[in-house]
Amino acid sequence: MGIIIKSDEEIAIMRQVGRIVAAVLDVLKSEVKPGIKTEELDVIAVKELEKLGGRPSFKGYQGFPANLCVSVNDEIVHGIPGKRVLREGDIVSLDFGAIFDGFQGDAAVTLGVGDITDEAKRLIETTGAALDAGIAAAHPGGRLGDISSAIQHYAELKGYSVVRQYTGHGIGREMHEEPKVPNFGVPKEGPLLKEGMTLAIEPMLTTGGWLTRVGDNHWTVSTSDGSLSAHFEHTVAITGGGVEVLTAL
Numbered sequence: 666m667g668i669i670i671k672s673d674e675e676i677a678i679m680r681q682v683g684r685i686v687a688a689v690l691d692v693l694k695s696e697v698k699p700g701i702k703t704e705e706l707d708v709i710a711v712k713e714l715e716k717l718g719g720r721p722s723f724k725g726y727q728g729f730p731a732n733l734c735v736s737v738n739d740e741i742v743h744g745i746p747g748k749r750v751l752r753e754g755d756i757v758s759l760d761f762g763a764i765f766d767g768f769q770g771d772a773a774v775t776l777g778v779g780d781i782t783d784e785a786k787r788l789i790e791t792t793g794a795a796l797d798a799g800i801a802a803a804h805p806g807g808r809l810g811d812i813s814s815a816i817q818h819y820a821e822l823k824g825y826s827v828v829r830q831y832t833g834h835g836i837g838r839e840m841h842e843e844p845k846v847p848n849f850g851v852p853k854e855g856p857l858l859k860e861g862m863t864l865a866i867e868p869m870l871t872t873g874g875w876l877t878r879v880g881d882n883h884w885t886v887s888t889s890d891g892s893l894s895a896h897f898e899h900t901v902a903i904t905g906g907g908v909e910v911l912t913a914l
């Protein structure tokens with residue numbers, strides 16, 4: 666299939682869906698508090714999405730049973746919302762995707778539930794900053810490895826590990842398009858970045874090692890060593906002048 670270059674018109678639609686995804690995550694941010702069940706966040710996400718005219722993209726994807734991924738503490742990605750009650754001191758990663766006018770948007774944030782430890786705060790801040798570093802390294806004429814290595818370098822400098830089994834991805838009409846966007850790599854290597862490429866960049870960091878395990882529900886991915894994990898994601902477009910974050914308000 667190869668990497669699909671989007672036209673300006675297609676990127677304009679992806680900007681719209683990106684804004685929808687960002688708006689839903691923004692509402693969820695204010696709902697995360699001690700005592701809420703993770704399945705309640707899924708319900709809120711769908712209600713907000715319907716108001717904005719989008720459709721959920723995760724539900725049914727390879728059989729995933731929910732609209733929102735909710736991953737708590739040592740869970741990294743693909744957590745299934747359910748009866749679990751968020752407690753003071755937890756950290757929770759919310760990953761949300763939507764479809765609008767045939768195109769996809771995908772973004773994630775990690776939030777503290779009530780008061781969290783300094784260790785957890787620092788992990789969350791660093792993971793967000795690692796995403797920013799990856800985005801800042803993206804420009805036309807550069808290479809995908811510039812993004813990957815910027816994320817890895819920043820994360821490891823701060824003493825964290827980057828998860829390797831799961832990566833970012835191209836995105837467009839499909840949630841997962843080429844290329845894979847690893848969170849580790851070598852500068853000046855990998856596919857050439859060109860105007861019109863649209864990528865979901867999504868560092869997953871841990872306070873321990875980078876090995877992962879999949880839970881009994883066949884979805885939830887956790888750290889093998891039980892260490893804390895955070896996850897941030899934006900859908901971006903490579904533009905003539907550099908890069909544009911599409912999943913922004």
Ligand code: MG
Pocket residue numbers: 771772833834865867898
């Ligand atoms: Mg993604």
